[in-house]
Amino acid sequence: MITDHLTELVAAAFDAAAADGSLELEVAPEIRFERPKRKEHGDWATSVALAGAKGAGRPPREVAETLLEHLPPSDQVTAVEIAGPGFMNFRLSPAWRHDVVRRAADPAGGFGRTNAGAGAQVNVEYVSSNPTGPINVVSGRHAAIGDALANLLEATGHKVIREYYFNDAGSQLRLFGRSIEAHYLRSFGIEAELPEGGYRGDYIADLAAEIAAEDGDLHVHKPPEERVDAFVAMGSQRVLSRIKASLERFGTHFDVWFLERSLHESGALDVALRRLTDNGSVEERDGAVWFRSSRFGDDKDRVLIRSTGAPTYFASDVAYLADKFGRGFDRLIYLWGPDHHGTVPRLLAAAEALGFERERVEVPLVQMITIARGGAALKASKRAGVYVGLDELIDEVGVDAARFTFLTRAMESPLDFDIDIVTRQAPENPVYYVQYAHARISSILLRASSQGLEPNLDAGVLRRLVHSGEEDLMNKLAAFEEALPEAAALRAPQRIVRYVEELAAVFSAFYRDCKVISEDTELTQARLALCVATKAVIANGLGLLGVSAPEKM
């Protein structure tokens, strides 16, 4: 990457200046380059002179002057200027920009991709919504973010497994089964109370009606426990297949659908428990089995096995964690909601107690969504039965606009989601701006091709790109090589959203100022090459976000 080259140059300048005694520094400051916000400040700038001024006992501008005098020549750099309090502003050569175009236009080049992950295996678990009801917009946000994170990790050299944890063993499922049971029994004229705190959505009644239609009164005369078991199984099965369908429609594909129940059935729960017991991380108290998580940084100890003998949800979590590491992952990412943040310390404690470095477990929290309709806040709750379904959202605004909206905000930022506003804004959603740029390029390329004009990436041809609109566009293309790794490292897909919007804007300016197809064949070929590169980068960026890049709009 170019910044590595620039860093080497400056490091060499430090060495040379030290060697001839013109700059005395005990410790050289870290050399970092950044893209200046203002064009006048060049392509890349460094503030090392400011940082090093104190140690050198000299004014920053003087330090900068000295460095400048000792800077080795480079064919990538056309000028270096000292500006402001002591910034060193570098201007890069056209050849460097042309190289960017060439690499970006190469479909096999993997422009922007890195191998930072060096093949590390990462498990990304997200959505993992309980199979007690249809999937809602909150899960939609999780799905969009999880997909984007997984894509970003893959693009930076990680091997990613996308996983959905299916909670089919807990007390919520029980409650769900009993809720269906009540409706079912009522449909046969049998008096039945909805369980306290039970599920109230219409879909519960629908599920009961479906089962009644298929099985008739088959379940009426079963023993209550057995009957609830049946409803849990049938209900969650049906709900899960709907969840899968909704996610599929949303464009989210999981590699692994993991059943909590399998942890119980395989004995994984017992194995994990034994491991903790064997290393003294567990104790019995008040008839229950506790994990001594407070030894590993948690506020207090946590129950694994209740005094009733039933394992807690957390016990499954521990077994699941062990299972994931057992499958060879180097890193586990759990995308959780803010309501689970209190359970993060115990998860990390469990990792440590099981002998895995806690740094290998990462739990980004996706903040909540405040759902409103026409300004009136709604409470999204499955149990209360008021929520906006993912399907409904897709129907109203479409997958691309929904994803883009979810990804524009940083995940740690709460999202105000007014269905009416998003629906109304759907046609003017920024996602279309970006897609439009892509479609426009496709159209230009098509037209050019029909006239026998093709892009040409030869150095001699690209040399024709000298207009400021062309230069800006090439610079913005180059920025993808920083935007992608940064977004991945910071777990910040919104950076890709920003980038892609900016790229579309810069392209629009180029489109306005530089007519692509003209009488000048060589210039046309050069501009077509720039179009091809831009189109590829837009498509790559949108692809990372799970958003389509249409050829036509």
Add this chain to the structure above:
RNA sequence: GCGCCCGUAGCUCAGCUGGAUAGAGCGGGAGACUUCUAAUCUCUAGGUCGGGGGUUCGAAUCCCUCCGGGCGCGCCA
């Protein structure tokens, strides 16, 4: 009370591993369609970066503190 997240333009939000004049979209105002896609573009108005201290050559960004909002602190999940 403790913990986590948030507080930046009228609204929704970027920017936060410290940098040079704090950005975008929407909304407001004024314009541009004989032109490779007007789902576009140009210009414009709009800010005590919640308040106050501190660190620094430099703070929206780091530290402390206060205020406001949200969430969490179960042998629930």
